[in-house]
Amino acid sequence: MGGDYTGVVTVGVGDSAKSLNLILDTGSSAMAVSDNKYSPALGNGTAATNLGQVESYGDGSSFAGAVLRDTVQIGGVTGTNVPVAVAYDATDSMFRGADGILGLAYQGLDDAFLLPGVTWPEKYSPSQIEQGKRTTVVPCLMQLANEGLLLEKMAFRTRRSFVKAGRHPGTDPLNEGTFILGGGEEATDLYTGTFQIAAVLADDWYSTNLVSVGIDHQQFPVSSRPQAGMPTNSIVDSGTNTLVLGPTIIKRILSALPTAQRELLQKSMGGEMIPNTDLDLSVWPTLSFTLQGISGGHDVTLQVPPENYWQLDAGEVGQAVAAISPAQADGGAILGLPLMNGYYTIFDGTAGLGVIKFATPK
Template identity: 35%
Template sequence: MTASRPSLQLATTLAYAKGGYSTALSLGSGECPLNVLLDTGSSTLAVTPGRYAPQQDSRLKATALAQQVTYGKGAWAGPVLQTQVGFGQGEHARRIDDAAFAFVETDSRSFFRDADGILGLAYRHLNPAHDMSTPLRRQGREPALTWPWPYTLGDAAAQSAFKQELLQQPRVTLPPLFQALAQEGLVADVFALQIQRAVVHVLDDAATAGSLARDPLNQGVLVVGGGEECQSLYHGALQDIRIVHDLYYNANLISVQVGDQAPIAAAALAPADVAGYASNAIIDTGSSFIVLENALYQAVVAGIAAHDARLPGLIDAFRQRFQNEHGLANAAIDVADWPALHFRLESCSGGEVCLRCEPSHYWQRNAFRAGESLFLLLPQLPQWPNQSILGLPLLSGRYCIFDRRDHATGRVRVAAAR
């Protein structure tokens, strides 16, 4: 293994995924440029059909593996392939010749919008694949490879049947792309994100992705292989949040405080869910929302009502509008009326780190559509345990270093973004 190189700074943007940051990478022999969503809540590199054409990639290697990945809502499936993946340009380029990725064979538009796929930045436990050799041979397929894709998954019943067959096959854990970069000595085992907003800033509903990308409010930075040394990206002291498990970026949420009211204690994860979910909160850059477990969400909304009895009616009005992916008119929301929220998490020293979430971060203006504001707090997802998902609204205006070098599971270091 060679020594790690200096860190690499890459531009990120909200322009493509709309509710998450993406960065550019190149894929295959033709170095096809792709914009992939940066997600600390998953670990798979997955690419959608469109700009990248596997049949034109002379470096492509098929495997017997397939993946089906489920997020908080919905899932996709496809074959696992190998090819060249690169970041950066010229002398700053980093490249892996045989990186594993999935090629999405089911409808993924609701996940990635105008992005070309996703780059999961969590740990290896979230990157499982299954060896489909046995069922493929039963079909008479030789060699027993999952590319070209031999399944038709056009409806929910077919996808469910495929999932059942998949889970009966031998399980393999694939190294995520960032882990592979670190293992090859191409980068240190740390990355950082400078984050401004949670949802794309739109002043013209007819704007192209290119023009959205030029809006400074839609821009950020990914630092691959570094963090602390990039002092032009942040100011003030770094606060260290303890990561308690290397499944997701699992943290211990202690409490949430509404304005200057008494803190609301966050319940521990239900014992039955500890083995599968590890802690009562995760830090997830793939989430456009802060998702609070049900009891905590209801208590926070009650605290907002205690702050100003008019405000829950605006939340209800937003919920009705958001069923059609619309927010409230900007003029309906004066963030000066709303309280700041204070999230307290366990620090690396055993104390607390307090992250203040401003009303302008959980009510974002011109969000997704011009002239509309989105309320970015949600109650617990269906079929999800009592675990809060601390997404981009809490990280807005911050510089976050995901340092996986510290002990077994790492830490997330947070400061104010410049």
């Protein structure tokens, strides 16, 4: 039922090269592939290192693996010496049906551990890896930029947060999207008008400051205080298929809804599927999220209409799910695909801490 957007990435060269379907995730930085899909022999452009990785994600999934230096091809761009983790110890939910994950955030999130010996084909346990000296590795996109192959930016046009069920979901245009690596503004066939530009305030996640939340014409401010371990109170994340919101925001949204709508949203957030026929999306409110703009610019208000925070035919024809998830604490909102689905979105790390640009899609 998940709606992760994936892209085809070729890893390795020659006989060992594999075309892999990787989750495109701006909320993490490691590039990792399952050893069930790619278990390379050394040589011919593939080199072992003394680095291992143990990565955990917000949904509870995790992996441990060896960091190799390998050849990576994405579209028409081929990079060498790109760090790739071969994940040999992963939770069942880690890759969610894909072959791996392509983290697109900053180097500060790409933790690794330096170990006394090479980590492939030998395999250190997760606990052994974590006894090594902590360091970071250069993420794939940054490595390709360092090699002068492209700019450190990417663009998305997404349409769904959960796969739309039907007779042929693989060919349904709502289940497809566009991913541009190394650019975005030049693709004028994908958007219209000018960009709204939100500031990125820390070089780890695409960290933003959520200023306020709106329910139709009601606006309420959001505290700028981040939760422990977060540099800001929110991030924009292509790898999360819901809006993950703290208890204060959830309470304000629920209190603004009529009783019948409130009960449906609570049921869905509690794990129940909702029949499509119970939802008249024409009477549900539009949500909006205002992010801090760049210096000298304006704050950015982004709308999430009900057809984006409710997903009809979500994994099963006739059944719907709310793409809103309650977080345990305030100060760590994750603005995932429901926000992005209404926009053509560019994540641009080429200057300073970076910016996120939003335009109206064609």
